[in-house]
Amino acid sequence: MAERLAGKTVVITGGTTGIGRAIALRFADEGAEILVSDIVEAPEWDAEDPRPTADVIESRGGTATYVHADVSKSEDVRALFQKAASLWPRIDVVVNNAARFDAYNILETSEEAWNRLIDVNLRGQYLVAKEALGIMVEQEIVNECRGRLINVSSQHGMIGPPDFFAYAVAKGGTVNMTHQLAVDFGRRHIYVNGLAPGRILTRHRNEDEAAAADPTIAYSRSRTPFHRLGRPSDLTGPALFLASDDCTYVSGINLLVDGGWMAY
Numbered sequence: 236m237a238e239r240l241a242g243k244t245v246v247i248t249g250g251t252t253g254i255g256r257a258i259a260l261r262f263a264d265e266g267a268e269i270l271v272s273d274i275v276e277a278p279e280w281d282a283e284d285p286r287p288t289a290d291v292i293e294s295r296g297g298t299a300t301y302v303h304a305d306v307s308k309s310e311d312v313r314a315l316f317q318k319a320a321s322l323w324p325r326i327d328v329v330v331n332n333a334a335r336f337d338a339y340n341i342l343e344t345s346e347e348a349w350n351r352l353i354d355v356n357l358r359g360q361y362l363v364a365k366e367a368l369g370i371m372v373e374q375e376i377v378n379e380c381r382g383r384l385i386n387v388s389s390q391h392g393m394i395g396p397p398d399f400f401a402y403a404v405a406k407g408g409t410v411n412m413t414h415q416l417a418v419d420f421g422r423r424h425i426y427v428n429g430l431a432p433g434r435i436l437t438r439h440r441n442e443d444e445a446a447a448a449d450p451t452i453a454y455s456r457s458r459t460p461f462h463r464l465g466r467p468s469d470l471t472g473p474a475l476f477l478a479s480d481d482c483t484y485v486s487g488i489n490l491l492v493d494g495g496w497m498a499y
Contacts, residue, residue, distance in 0.1 A: 238264075238265045238266030239265045239266070239475060239479045239480075239481070240262055240265040240266045240267035240328075240475070240478060240479060241265070241266030241267075242266065243262075243266065243267045243268070243327040243328060243478070244267065244268050244270075244319070244322075244323040244325065244326055244327050244328070245259075245262050245267045245268065245269050245270070245326075245327065245328040245329070245330065245478065246270045246272070246315070246316070246319050246326060246328070246329045246330070246367070247259045247262070247269060247270070247271050247272070247329075247330040247332060248272050248273070248304065248306050248315075248329075248330065248331060248332050248333035248359075248363055249272075249273055249306075249332040249333030249334060249387075250269075250271035250272060250273055250288055250330075250332065251271060251273035251275055251276060251277065251278055251279075251287060251288045251301070252273070252275070252278040252279050252437065253278075253435070253437035253438075253467055254332060254387065254432065254435060254437065254467045254470050255271070255273070255288075255330070255332040255333070255387075256278055256288045256467065257467035257468050257470060257471050258330055258332070258467075258470060258471055258474045259271050259288050259292065259299070260288065260291060260292065260471075261468075261471035261472075261474070261475060262328075262471075262474075262475065262478065263292040263295065263297035263298075263299060264295065264297070265475060265479075267297075267327075267328070267478075268297075268298040268299070268322075268323070269288075269289070269292055269297070269298065269299040269300070270299070270300050270302060270315075270318065270319050270322065271288050271289055271299060271300070271301050271302070272301070272302045272303070272304035272306075272315050272333070273301075273303070273304070273333065274303065274304070274305050276289075276301050276303070279438075287301060288301070289301040300318070300322065302314070302315050302318050306333045306355060306359030306360070306362060306363055307354035307355050307358055307359045307362075309362055312359075312362040312363055312366050313366060315363075315366070316366040316367065316370060319370075320370065325370075325374045325375070325382075326367065326370055326371065326374075326382060327382060327383065327478075328382070328383045328384075328385065328478045329363065329364075329367040329382070329383070329384050329385070330385045330387065330474065330478070331360050331363045331364055331367070331384060331385065331386045331387060332385075332387040333355060333359055333360075333363075334355060334356050334359075334387065335351065335352050335355045335356055335402075336402060337352055337399075337401060337402055338398050338399050338402065338451050339398060339399075339400060339401070340397075340398045340400050341400045343398075344400055344401050348401065349401050352401045352402060352405055353401065353404075353405050356402065356405035356406065356409070357405040357408045357409065357412075360386055360408075360409050360412065361412065364384060364386065364412065364416060367382070367384055368382075368384065368416070368420060368425065370382075371384070371420075371425050372420070372423050372425065376424050378480055379424055379483070380424055380425070380426060380480075381423060381424045381425050382425050382426075383425070383426045383427075383428075383477065383478055383482070384416065384425065384426070384427045384428075385428055385429070385430055385474060385477050385478060386409050386412065386413045386416075386427070386428070386429045386430070387409075387429070387430050387431075387432070388406050388409040388410045388413065388429040388430065388431045388489050389402075389403075389406040389409075389431055389432055389433075390431050390432070390433045390491060390493045390496060390497055391403040391406050391407075392405075392406030392407040392408070392409055392410040392431065392489070393407070393410060393431070393489070393497065394497070397451075397454070398451065399451075409429065410429060410431070410489050413427055413428065413429040413487065413488075413489055414487050417486040417487030418487065421486055421487075426477075426482060426485070426486045427486055427487065428477045428482070428485060428486060428487065428488050428489070428490065429488065429489035429490065430470060430473060430474055430477060430489075430490055430492065431489040431490060431491045431492065431493070432465060432469075432470055432492050432493065433455070433459065433464070433465050433491070433492065433493025433494055433496045433497075434452065434455035434456070434459070434464050434465060434493075434496070435464065435465040435466065435467060435469070435470070436452070436464050436465065436466060437467055442456070442463060442464060452464070455496070458496055458499050459493070459494045459495065459496050459499075460494060460495035460496070460498065460499060461494035461495060463494070464494070465492065465493070465494060469492055470492055473490050473492050477490065
């Protein structure tokens with residue numbers, strides 16, 4: 236079977252750990268050249284393979300480059316896309332994934348914590364989207380497409396989960412940013428979609444131990460119709476669809492990957 240992203244170029248923010256790392260590895264296996272960015276080069280939570288994501292891709296015969304970038308800083312985001320422009324004549328896909336995760340209600344959320352989370356989860360996504368779209372609008376149309384932007388949002392951006400105040404507000408902004416950009420750039424042949432994970436375990440190897448240690452994990456699992464919570468690998472197939480030429484008349488959605496949580 237042909238590689239579904241053969242010859243495609245992909246920028247992935249937050250790509251050295253968790254969901255971003257899983258997507259980067261899958262996309263590389265599907266033939267894409269990857270530019271991965273993050274604030275750390277090596278994964279923080281992958282005990283099975285502690286090598287940097289770019290190194291793993293290269294060891295499998297793929298092509299990957301790492302760039303240090305804090306998406307909350309406009310100069311870092313500009314430098315990231317300048318690097319992409321120096322590597323490739325076009326950018327086919329951008330996965331706007333970098334994020335922070337905190338679980339507090341509003342009374343427990345300091346102004347500093349609010350600013351820190353909004354700076355990464357919403358301002359960062361705005362900065363990445365703006366740079367990506369500025370490049371894509373100038374690109375040649377290939378298969379009715381100039382480029383694809385995938386914003387990683389969350390089911391938490393569509394509901395009011397207990398004690399996820401700042402995180403849910405930021406992800407709600409991402410959900411609506413995806414709607415707005417899909418409308419604004421559809422006639423320019425740019426696809427903009429969201430990927431909305433449910434509760435995905437990235438820091439824990441044992442789900443039972445994680446649920447025992449963290450009430451929010453236990454609550455999420457109790458509401459999930461599946462027998463388990465999500466894994467980073469669960470996001471790779473849906474992300475691959477949104478990034479591929481199979482996605483021909485889909486834009487402005489936030490694709491839920493939540494084990495049926497929102498249907499509960």
